[in-house]
Amino acid sequence: MTELLDLAHAVVGRALPGEGVEVYVARGKDTEVRAYDGEIEQLATASSAGVGIRVVVPAGGEGNRVGFAWAGSLEPSVVDEVLRDARDNAAFATPDPDVVLAEPDGVPVAALDLWHPGFAETSTDRKVELALELERMVRHADPRVRQVDSADYGDASVEMAIASTTGIAATSRRTSAFLSVSAIASDGKGTQTGNGFSVGRAAAELDAERAADDAVARAVRLLGARKPRSGRITAVFDPRVVSTILSIVAGALSGDTVVKGRSIFAGRLGEEVAAQAVTLVDDPTDARAFGAARFDGEGLACRRNLLIDAGVLKGFVYDTVSARRAGAVSTGSAVRGGFAGTPGAGCRAVVLSPGTLDQGAILSDVGTGIYVQSVTGVHSGVNPVSGDFSVGAEGLMVRTGELAEPVREATVASTLQRMLLSIRHVGADIEWLPGTAAGQTLAVADMQLSGA
């Protein structure tokens, strides 16, 4: 990592007088194994590296201009070209007084170690074995499993460094590993599918049995599913679905969408935006969160940010530029999509404060409703600007407080605004799922179920 930081510093050292330069370098290795029908279908190994450079130049008294360039290589001649391109691009942006590079803000860095010491010890043979074992488990779990579409093992290690002319110098590294499997179940009349997965920081942390059980249970319990009747209903969302919903809510809490007037939460600080049971934080300093990180995408320390407190909107997350536009300070929430992306404001590790009831108790309190196991069409049916929410849903009806007959080919709809206010229960069952939000059971009243 020192080597990466040295490289970043060397480029920063070539800034012209008056010019701001920020260099982001990253290097990674990954492996992916796919098992199918007792054989290895694919084994892919790769290492990659790249650089992303932002150049900020003053534009007289009107502010600054920024330009960006990137390349999937750390070759010195390529890095030179990237710096030149970024500089050339900067000449064309609109001058803006809020466009500046991040400056060190003295916030201490969380003591997180996201690099699993045993990561490198897992041999390729062991990885292959894990994928094969996962496939075997699912195939033999239940006579109704007729096919395993894919059983995957994957892992990755990433190291990155950021340095800038404003004094930023940050390095971090992380490892991750996952198992993922998709089961196809059939009862002779119909076919259903279910996915299961397990994530960790190394192979040793993965739970193949749980991934397999989950995939099989989810596929099998949907067999015989039919289209439900339309009507108003209370929906109990599976933790995985809740993780998806929370990541959309988190997007609307990005300071960038707020200052640009594209958020359902704009202008509503201090107002009641959710049911009282809702307290939402973004806390990348929690090591249990998949999105845990020491530094944000601009090299500032990640920190815990309170977003909604007992239903009242308390804050947004900002990167340096969106914070200046809002008259605030960065919350250490710059996110970027690797070296090819520029920083923007976003959450990494959103989680709801847990309630007191587990899923069973929530179902029994709800009495009648629909348990939504999975959703589809989130990108096509949820509009985070208007708040319109309409997704394909499959799951089980809830009758007399218990899971009952399976349903499919239905949608559940509302608006994000109304859903937040109609949350009846937040589960006690936090699951640290991959993505930017944790999952837990959530009961939301007054949803429109659309089926037959």
Add this chain to the structure above:
Amino acid sequence: MSEASQSAGASADAPLIEPSVLERTLRAALRRGGDMAEVFAEDRQTSGASLDDRKIEELSSGRERGAGIRVVVGETTGFAHTADLSEQGLLAAAEAAAAVAREGGGGVRTVALPARRSALRHAEVLPASVPKARKLELLTRADDVARSSGGAISQVQVGYGDSRRRILVASTDGVLAEDDQVRTRLNVVCVATGDTGMQTGYESVARTVGFELFDTLDVDELARTAARRALSKLSARPAPSGEVPIVLAGGSGGILFHEACGHGLEADHIVKEASVYTGRLGEQVASPLVTLVDDGTIGAEWGNFAVDDEGRPAARNVLIDHGVLTDYMWDWLRARKVGRASSGNGRRQSYQHLPMVRMTNTFLLAGPDDPEEIVAQTPTGVYVAKLGGGQVNTTTGDFVFGTTEAYLIEGGHITEPLRDANLIGNGPEVLRRIDAVAGDFSMTPGTCGKDGQSVPVGCGQATMRITGVTIGGTAA
């Protein structure tokens, strides 16, 4: 023109890898045995610009260059990639990819490549040769026009992007081919604010051409369309719920076919029996009005190319002929399994990815009906003017697709605008319920995601009607 784009232009016509190096790399890849080895090299240059909140926020340029090496041994594929196109880098990647061939016994194999098949690119004006200021004029023009479309337009985002992707594929299966793919796009997203909150409107144009796209494209019209969509939804009422007749306007309605059957006809799902269309060749799977084609060769559509990412020429494939399932889409690996040729549908996001079966431009052929008549003969229902996207479970056939511009049909007339919603249906059932197809064919560009890889695709159809689909609005 900047210095950087000049230097990139000068190197852009040299071969990515010398033939002798390719031969040595392929030989090394098969040293431990194996049925096939392939080198896929890629050099991609992209440039983009975004305008948001009345400001040109940023220009960006990117470059990616590298090679992916695949070794197939029986049912197993080994894959490795490298950003180092030197012989040393390629040999190291070949060695890593070959690790799947454990039995050894491959020995020294002579690798002879055929004559190179080069493709001509469609682009007349390489975007890298266009001054950046000229690209930015498009953004400010679109912003101005969108904002002047109505006082309720409160925010406008405009995105421009171009890419040049040069690929080279060489395999021991007798392939040596190159392609030079240039793509250019412009999109506008508007936000309108009114008493009922905010609404969005989106429109984009994306073609497999160079900057000459803007010789004929009416940027003003593009911006006005996006603005009109946002404005009209300010007075929109909640979409209905339950099953209703649907009339889909020509163009983006093609997403329905992409989801309802396109993915389900990809042979990787078929050979694993993970598609509702498995084993149904020759059967009537759709209304006789449905003739569905996947064609990577038409005009300058977004899903076009000269050769696919396995070096096979793009082709026109009829998938459903008057409702009868005639063929699936194939890549090399799945075609080999059943002893046939690839249909030119082997694609990958980049050199860092393995190819798989992907659609190109998938569309329904036009029919005999009149678009206005179709609406007039629909007493009640929903008219979908623009779809935004969709998703499918190929195994069950259940799929969703979302509206971004839709209206009620009452008494055979298009009436009130509706808020966004998803529709849900089952592929084979919905295809049987198509009872009218008009002649006003058009295409829409899109990005298709599958198994973590995104590729550009086209979708198309003419105005058509489905007798019943479940729409997921909030109105009872």
